[in-house]
Amino acid sequence: MGTPKAALEWHGSTLLDRTVRILARATNGPVVVVRAAGQDLPQLPEWVVVADDPLEGKGPVQGIAAGLAALTGRADIAFISSTDLPFLHPVFIQSVARVLKDDEGTDVALPVARGYKQPLAAAYRVSLAGAAERLVKEDRLRPAFLFDECRVATLDDAELTRDPLLAAVDPDLDSVLNVNTPADYAAARARPAPEVTVQLFGTLARGGNAGGRHAVRAATVGGAADAFTLVFDRHVTAVLNGDQITRDPATPLAAGDTVYFLSADAGG
Amino acid sequence: MPAGGYFGRVLVVDVTSGTGLSRPLPDSVLRGYIGGSGLGTWLLYQLGTPGADPLGPRAPLAFVFSPLVGTPLTTSAKFAVVAKSPLTGMLTDALASSQFAIAGKLTGHDSIVIHGRAPELSVLLVDGDGIRLIRAAHLAGLTAADTDRRLRGELGRGWRVAAIGPAGERGIRYATISHDGRHAGRGGLGAVMGAKNLKAVAVRAGTKVATADPAAVLAAARDLRERSFGPATAKYRELGTLANLLAFNAISALPTRNFQAATFDGATELAGPPAADATGDVPEDVAGLRRVARSSCASCTIGCEHIYRSRGGKQARVEYENVFALGPMCGVSDPDAVLEASARCDELGIDTISAGGTIAWAMECAERGLIDAPWLRFGDSAGLLRALDEIGGLSTPLGSLLAEGSRRASRTVGADSASFASHVKGLEMPGYEPRTLHAMALGLAVNARGADHNRSGAYEADLSGDLDRLDGGDAHVAAAIETEDRAAVMDSLILCKFLRGVFSDPFTEWAGLLSAVTGWEVSGGELHETARRIVMAKRVYNIREGWQPADDWLPERLLIEPLTLPSGRVAALTADRLRAMIDSYYKLRGLDPEGRPDLATVDDLGLA
Numbered sequence: 001m002g003t004p005k006a007a008l009e010w011h012g013s014t015l016l017d018r019t020v021r022i023l024a025r026a027t028n029g030p031v032v033v034v035r036a037a038g039q040d041l042p043q044l045p046e047w048v049v050v051a052d053d054p055l056e057g058k059g060p061v062q063g064i065a066a067g068l069a070a071l072t073g074r075a076d077i078a079f080i081s082s083t084d085l086p087f088l089h090p091v092f093i094q095s096v097a098r099v100l101k102d103d104e105g106t107d108v109a110l111p112v113a114r115g116y117k118q119p120l121a122a123a124y125r126v127s128l129a130g131a132a133e134r135l136v137k138e139d140r141l142r143p144a145f146l147f148d149e150c151r152v153a154t155l156d157d158a159e160l161t162r163d164p165l166l167a168a169v170d171p172d173l174d175s176v177l178n179v180n181t182p183a184d185y186a187a188a189r190a191r192p193a194p195e196v197t198v199q200l201f202g203t204l205a206r207g208g209n210a211g212g213r214h215a216v217r218a219a220t221v222g223g224a225a226d227a228f229t230l231v232f233d234r235h236v237t238a239v240l241n242g243d244q245i246t247r248d249p250a251t252p253l254a255a256g257d258t259v260y261f262l263s264a265d266a267g268g
Numbered sequence: 269m270p271a272g273g274y275f276g277r278v279l280v281v282d283v284t285s286g287t288g289l290s291r292p293l294p295d296s297v298l299r300g301y302i303g304g305s306g307l308g309t310w311l312l313y314q315l316g317t318p319g320a321d322p323l324g325p326r327a328p329l330a331f332v333f334s335p336l337v338g339t340p341l342t343t344s345a346k347f348a349v350v351a352k353s354p355l356t357g358m359l360t361d362a363l364a365s366s367q368f369a370i371a372g373k374l375t376g377h378d379s380i381v382i383h384g385r386a387p388e389l390s391v392l393l394v395d396g397d398g399i400r401l402i403r404a405a406h407l408a409g410l411t412a413a414d415t416d417r418r419l420r421g422e423l424g425r426g427w428r429v430a431a432i433g434p435a436g437e438r439g440i441r442y443a444t445i446s447h448d449g450r451h452a453g454r455g456g457l458g459a460v461m462g463a464k465n466l467k468a469v470a471v472r473a474g475t476k477v478a479t480a481d482p483a484a485v486l487a488a489a490r491d492l493r494e495r496s497f498g499p500a501t502a503k504y505r506e507l508g509t510l511a512n513l514l515a516f517n518a519i520s521a522l523p524t525r526n527f528q529a530a531t532f533d534g535a536t537e538l539a540g541p542p543a544a545d546a547t548g549d550v551p552e553d554v555a556g557l558r559r560v561a562r563s564s565c566a567s568c569t570i571g572c573e574h575i576y577r578s579r580g581g582k583q584a585r586v587e588y589e590n591v592f593a594l595g596p597m598c599g600v601s602d603p604d605a606v607l608e609a610s611a612r613c614d615e616l617g618i619d620t621i622s623a624g625g626t627i628a629w630a631m632e633c634a635e636r637g638l639i640d641a642p643w644l645r646f647g648d649s650a651g652l653l654r655a656l657d658e659i660g661g662l663s664t665p666l667g668s669l670l671a672e673g674s675r676r677a678s679r680t681v682g683a684d685s686a687s688f689a690s691h692v693k694g695l696e697m698p699g700y701e702p703r704t705l706h707a708m709a710l711g712l713a714v715n716a717r718g719a720d721h722n723r724s725g726a727y728e729a730d731l732s733g734d735l736d737r738l739d740g741g742d743a744h745v746a747a748a749i750e751t752e753d754r755a756a757v758m759d760s761l762i763l764c765k766f767l768r769g770v771f772s773d774p775f776t777e778w779a780g781l782l783s784a785v786t787g788w789e790v791s792g793g794e795l796h797e798t799a800r801r802i803v804m805a806k807r808v809y810n811i812r813e814g815w816q817p818a819d820d821w822l823p824e825r826l827l828i829e830p831l832t833l834p835s836g837r838v839a840a841l842t843a844d845r846l847r848a849m850i851d852s853y854y855k856l857r858g859l860d861p862e863g864r865p866d867l868a869t870v871d872d873l874g875l876a
Contacts, residue, residue, distance in 0.1 A: 028736060165836065201518065202511035203502045235499045235769065237733055239519050243835035247733040260518050265500065265769050266731050268509035268588035268699070268721070 005084045007042045008185060011193045011219035013252065014042040015179070016083045018219070021045065021252045025244065026090035027079060027097070032070040034063045045250075059141040060120060065132035072129050077101065082120035084179040086188045089254045092175035095163040097123040099153050107150035113157055113173040119143035121176045125150075169256035193219040194255040201262045204230060213258075222249025224259050237264045271480035271787030273335030274298055278311060279377040281399055283392060283464050284325060284384030288399040293378055299788060300874055303334030305361040305723075306760035306802040307379060308350030312359060313809050313875045315381055322352040322456075323439060323463040325385040331430070331469065333373035334762045335785050338477045340489040342496050343764035345369045345567035349430075353455035354441045354463075355622065355673045356694040356718045358810040358819075360455025363722070363759055365565030366448035371428040374473030386465035389437070391419060393427075396474015404467040409434050411615045412446035415468055426472045433617020436462035438662050440671040442622035442696075446614070449585065450565065453619045454720060455695060456673075480787030488781055492770070496569045500769030504572035509588035512699070514539045516588075517596075519731075520833050521701040524596040525646045526628035527690050527823070530701040530831050530839075534601020538591055570766055578604040584611040589721075592699030593624025598631060599646030609652055616660035622673055625696030627655045629674040629689050630666070638683050641666055687824040693718035702822060703831050703841045705730040706740025710849045711748045714820045714863075716806035722765065725751040738839050745852040753799035760802060775799075804857070804865055805873050817862045820850055 006016035013021075020031045024047070032049045035041055036056050044050070051070035055062055064080055071078050077100045079093045099109035100123050109123040128150060135145050161167040179185045199205075199213045209228045218224035221240075225232035232238070232249050239245050239260040240253075253259065269276040276298065281288040293307075301307045308330045320326040329351045336344035347369040353360035372380065375394045382392065389404045407415050415431035429447060436443035436458030443458030444451040452458075461469075479485045503511050516522040517535040524532040532538075560583060564571040577583045584590075584607050594600065594609040613620045631646045633639040644651045658667030669677050674696055678689040690697040695718025702709035711724030721727065729747030730737035757778055758765055771777045775792035783790045807815070822841070830840035854863050870876075 028739070199518070201515045203506045231499075233499070235502075237731055241835040242519055243738075243833050243837050245519070245731055245733040245737060260515070262515045262518075262731075263503040263511065264731065265503055265766075266512055266515070266727050267504075267725065267765055267768070268512045 004040075005179060008084075008179065010086045010188060012223065013219065013250065015086060016042055017044060017250070018252050019081055019083050019085060019088060020048050021250065022088050022090055022254065023079060023081060023093065025240070025252065026093035030071065030074050032067050034066045034070070055136065058136055060143055061132055061141050061146060062136045064119075064124065064143070064146070065129060065136050068124060068126050068129035068132055071126045075126055077123055078126050079123050080120060082178060085121060085175065085177065086179065087170075087174035087177050088121070089166070089170045089175045091163075091166050091169050091254070091256075092121075092160075092173070095160065095166045096121075096155065099123065099155065100125060103153070105151060106153045108147060108152040109155060110147065110152050111155045111160060111173075111176060113155075113160060113176045116176075117154075118176045169254065193217040193223065194253055194257070196224060196253045196255070196257040196259055198224050198228065198259045198261070200228060200230070201260060203263060204236065204261050218253055220249060220253055221246060221251040221259060224253060225249065225261065228261075230261060232261075235264050237262050269295060270298065272478040273480070273782075273785040274378055275373075275376050275477065277377050278379040278381055279375070279394065279399070280315065281380065281382045281392060281394075282384040283382055283386040283390065283401060283466060286386075286399075286401045288394075290377065296874060298335075298378070300798065300801060301805070302757070302760035302782070302798060303378060304332055304346070304348040304363065304760040304762040305350065306756065306798070306805075307334070308332035308348045308361055309359060309802060309805045309809060310875065311379055311381055312350050312352065313805065313812070315383070316352060318812050319814070320352065322354040322357065322460055325464070326383060327352050327460060327463075328381050328383045329457070329460050329464065330379055330381045331372055332379040333369060333377075334760060335782060336761050336763065337369050337373045339479055339485050339785055340567070341485070341763070341781065342489065342493050342567060342569045343565070343767050344762065345565060346762040346764065347372060348759065348762065349445055349452040349457045351455075351457055351460045352813060353695070353718075354459050355456045355675070358693055358716065358718070358813055358815060359806050360457065360695075360717055361723075361759070362445075362452035362454050362457055363762060364445075364447065364450045364452045365568065365764065366428070366450050367566045368428040368430050368447040368471060370566065371426070371473045372471040374475055374477065375471050376475045380469070380471075382464060382466065382469070384464060389465050389467050391468045391470055392466055393423070393470050395472035407467045408437065412444075412617050413449065413614070416447065419468055419470055423470060427470045428472070429468050429470045431468035432458040432461050432466075433615060435459075435616040435618045435660055437467070438671075439463060440616075440618055440659065440662070441673050441676070442619040442626075444617050444619055446617060448566070451614075451619075454621065455717065456619075458617050479785045481784045484784035488784055492767070493569050495770040496767060498770060501570045501766060504570050504766045508572050508574035508586065510539065510574065510586050510591055512588040513591060516699065516701075520704050520831060520839065522592065522596055523690070523697065523699055523701050525599045526597060526632045526688060527697070527701070527825055528632075530704055532596035532601070535596065537601045538595045538603050538606060565764075568764065570764070572766055576607060578607040580604060580608065582608055582611045584614065586610065589699055590620035590624075593621045594652065597624045597628045597699070598652050600649050600652055601647070602649045605649030605652060609656055612653065612656045612660070616656070618660065621698055622696040623656060623659065625690050626670050626674045626677065627652060629678065629685070630655065630670055632688055633681055633685050638681050638685055639666065690823050690825070691719055692822060693819050695719045697823070700727050701831075702826050703839045704833070705737055706841060706845070706849070707735070707737070707744035707747045709740060709822060709826070709841050709846060710744060710853060711752065713822050713846060713850060714748075714853055715752075716803070716810055723752065723755050723759065724748060725755055725765065725768075738837065740841070740845055740849050742852055745849050745856060749853065749856055752803055753796060756799040756802040757795050760798075800857075801873055804869060805875060807863070808865065808870055808873060808875060811864060820863055822846060
């Protein structure tokens with residue numbers, strides 16, 4: 001496509017930046033980016049851990065091994081994603097990861113969505129790092145070899161959308177739609193930003209911004225603020241889905257999100 | 269004595285004998301404790317008899333001014349009232365703003381400390397000529413506002429009055445002291461004053477106070493005034509603190525039905541009108557309430573007071589805390605009833621937060637069959653108003669029980685009622701849900717005053733986006749300490765907290781103000797040390813008065829009943845998590861594992 005996938009733009013963000021922020025939103029845990037040795041990466045948030053892939057051209061299992069190794073001691077479960085999933089939804093990540101949280105006997109939660117296995121949109125136990133590394137050394141580089149050695153729960157479309165929240169926000173499982181060709185990328189860019197609901201409170205709800213909830217299209221919190229010509233400065237905070245609070249305009253939004261803008265000063 | 273800002277004297281009045289003694293205050297104390305809350309703590313430690321009954325004659329009641337009072341700095345016309353609380357048995361320090369601060373300081377004293385008990389209901393007069401006690405039998409039973417009007421009419425121009433209502437005379441443990449419509453509200457200071465047989469204290473200016481660098485003070489005042497018109501104070505100017513109601517409801521931080529929930533279906537009904545539009549016009553007749561006026565404290569450019577009138581014609585100043593406590597906390601969504609209840613609290617002279625918290629506890633007791641009061645149910649407006657009347661009049665056994673506050677009342681009722689009595693150290697909880705605001709949870713637990721949102725503004729950290737408000741840990745501890753330190757300085761200078769957002773480098777900027785007024789060369793670092801000294805001195809005072817490690821804790825309900833947020837995330841504040849945060853707080857504050865400072869630290873406080 002002429003440009004590394006990580007650096008492709010989508011509604012104001014690079015694909016990599018959006019992916020790591022979506023992962024951070026969904027997991028509230030550390031985010032590791034695995035890169036080939038010497039690979040230039042687009043700008044990333046300072047909290048991202050960058051791990052170098054020591055071996056080039058070894059495919060996905062090598063990336064999985066490096067990522068899991070970097071997370072060892074920091075987390076028990078990892079959601080592993082490729083960088084080219086512009087529609088990856090936090091609820092998809094949480095729903096897949098929950099399979100491992102709920103069943104300690106399962107090592108991998110593997111979506112089989114839209115007709116394909118999705119090893120790069122799946123949840124893994126971090127304890128698989130050693131097995132993955134050994135497979136690389138043995139030059140057994142397909143994820144299927146790793147799956148042969150552990151307990152895998154496959155999640156087809158029906159199982160995935162049994163989660164009512166996921167069914168509501170990502171009914172077609174667009175989370176796993178990747179960008180492999182210029183045509184894919186063009187199609188992804190042609191899609192509008194996610195539809196989200198915004199409500200402004202207090203003195204922010206003036207004039208046309210008053211009146212409760214507003215449906216807008218915005219890929220980031222900053223974009224949602226722009227839709228209301230709201231100055232998103234230190235006097236304003238945003239609350240995602242009544243839960244996470246942020247003052248970072250780059251915080252990504254996904255379909256179905258609710259964003260509240262509040263005065264940053266809660267004194268009373 | 270410093271070149272400006274102080275008189276270097278405290279007036280100690282014995283109302284038993286009707287005598288007063290002006291005593292010097294050492295420079296080291298003024299610089300080390302500044303004024304207001306800090307100086308009041310030092311005075312209470314010095315002048316209070318250890319272990320004394322807060323409603324007894326030996327308990328001091330201190331009106332404490334500060335170096336900025338009398339300057340043109342916006343929001344500086346404030347004073348602290350400091351005493352041992354009859355609710356908590358520990359230190360309470362309520363701040364308020366009015367001309368009383370200016371007139372009181374210009375009597376020529378940095379503080380007026382009262383002890384003893386007048387032989388009959390009296391008014392204490394203080395001016396440049398000294399003190400005198402006058403009889404107040406004709407004021408008995410009057411509201412604080414009526415007392416203020418009557419006295420000012422009788423005394424003539426220049427007098428400013430702080431008075432108690434009927435609740436203070438009757439010793440209700442959360443009675444307030446009021447002046448110019450403002451209240452020193454929390455902790456039962458009105459009961460302390462009533463126990464001294466004082467209906468009011470009236471002060472009249474008799475002198476002037478200098479500032480060390482008048483030009484610098486004036487320049488700072490102009491700058492601060494400009495900043496006070498900016499976005500950091502827009503919420504207060506345009507809506508008042510009531511703006512918190514819908515916002516807190518949206519983020520599951522609005523305590524509801526005695527902390528059984530953190531969102532309230534009736535919040536929208538209660539929230540009042542939306543903001544004024546760009547022209548400044550105020551919408552009318554929203555949800556039955558009509559905003560009829562907006563006003564300011566003395567020397568304030570913010571103007572956060574928003575006065576509403578109900579359909580029945582009652583007017584009351586509406587704040588988030590009184591609407592929370594008498595609305596969602598009691599399950600009441602009728603704005604007229606909440607406004608009526610607020611007005612009734614003002615007439616009686618009782619703290620709305622403690623009143624609402626205690627009644628909410630009683631409602632739950634009644635619903636569980638622990639109290640025989642079938643008329644007292646969550647959401648029942650008439651029950652709320654009847655309960656207030658019974659408390660104010662001490663007219664029934666239930667009223668007398670609830671006049672003691674939720675902690676004492678729960679000890680009387682027994683069963684498991686203590687587990688859902690929403691207080692810390694006996695002070696009822698403000699409208700901040702600890703399970704969804706973990707930094708605030710710590711701030712409430714360790715606060716010297718009890719469950720208080722003004723001495724610990726840790727909710728600022730929870731709502732900053734810099735940390736996860738549902739996952740309390742070391743970052744929350746550090747943030748709680750920082751906000752506690754800031755509050756200690758603001759409450760001692762004194763500046764209104766609603767101004768805090770205009771300061772980008774607060775300790776340094778506050779040091780600049782203090783330097784210009786006093787002539788001291790104060791640095792931000794010194795003020796940070798001062799903050800820690802004040803926080804520690806309050807803890808040392810409490811320890812002397814019987815504080816135990818178990819007092820730094822939260823109500824059991826908050827630790828065993830998790831909340832589920834609309835996102836599906838569970839907000840759980842467990843005992844283990846709270847214990848870990850408290851342990852970390854003690855460590856960072858230099859305390860031992862039980863929360864006590866070592867002897868060297870105590871010596872450094874200069875309390876002895």
